[in-house]
Amino acid sequence: MSRDRRRMRASGRVSAGLAAMAIALGTGSLAHAKIAVRYEETKLGELVKTAAHDLDPIIRYVEFNVPAVSNIGVVVKDCDEVNASYDPAAKRLTFCYELVRYLAQNASKLFANVPDVPDDEVGDAFHQGMFYAFGHEVGHAYDYLSGLMDSEDTADKMATYLLWSVKIDEGSAVGGLVFYEIDRADDEEDLWDEHTPDKKRLANLACWSYGANPEATKDLLVAVSERIGGKKGMERRAERCEGEWLQIKRFGDKAVRFKRSEIEQAEKAAK
Numbered sequence: 001m002s003r004d005r006r007r008m009r010a011s012g013r014v015s016a017g018l019a020a021m022a023i024a025l026g027t028g029s030l031a032h033a034k035i036a037v038r039y040e041e042t043k044l045g046e047l048v049k050t051a052a053h054d055l056d057p058i059i060r061y062v063e064f065n066v067p068a069v070s071n072i073g074v075v076v077k078d079c080d081e082v083n084a085s086y087d088p089a090a091k092r093l094t095f096c097y098e099l100v101r102y103l104a105q106n107a108s109k110l111f112a113n114v115p116d117v118p119d120d121e122v123g124d125a126f127h128q129g130m131f132y133a134f135g136h137e138v139g140h141a142y143d144y145l146s147g148l149m150d151s152e153d154t155a156d157k158m159a160t161y162l163l164w165s166v167k168i169d170e171g172s173a174v175g176g177l178v179f180y181e182i183d184r185a186d187d188e189e190d191l192w193d194e195h196t197p198d199k200k201r202l203a204n205l206a207c208w209s210y211g212a213n214p215e216a217t218k219d220l221l222v223a224v225s226e227r228i229g230g231k232k233g234m235e236r237r238a239e240r241c242e243g244e245w246l247q248i249k250r251f252g253d254k255a256v257r258f259k260r261s262e263i264e265q266a267e268k269a270a271k
């Protein structure tokens, strides 16, 4: 099991992607910030509040790159449950401190049996979990604000696309792993009860990540399929993953104006 986890390690490229993104955005972008963010006080302590600010670069990225949602509001607050949600009437995305704590705990658990894991890998996994959860809610916001049919499926697709766009090829599945912490028993209370069963969603995320970059994520796909117990089914499905990913990419290319080539240029310039 620890071997699988080893293979599932976060790629670490998230930091590079975000750094490049910050460069591409330039310092002037903050002056044009439209997504209003409010961090409320929390009963969960300063560490959780500090960790929640991991959302700041993610929010700025979304604001800049997904014009359709650039005027929503974001509130980070105590909810007495592990949750995130989007309220279409108020155009407000709520991200709960309980979810921040949950993702931080899961990121640690993901590496619990791996010796000598550098802190930054746990941090990257946490970040990907946060990105996945936030990107999922952005997907809901995008659906409503674009007059599209809202669904859990398209919300997951938006999360996958956004993670891919910051060049985290393994990010979607890793983020999903952190989110679902799939070692927990199936009969435990579901996080978001309107969502399809965790294993199916996780299989989707692994498949789409694989479709986006088969070479980088083949091990991850195998590890996920071993973990969720659907190895044969995943092998059959793997053939369709590229096609499924291309559909997501078509959807995402319309929603997101930031082009990956610009990120790559910014990365080159940063070297």
Ligand SMILES: [Zn+2]
Pocket: 136, 140, 152, 155, 192, 195
């Ligand atoms: Zn949802």
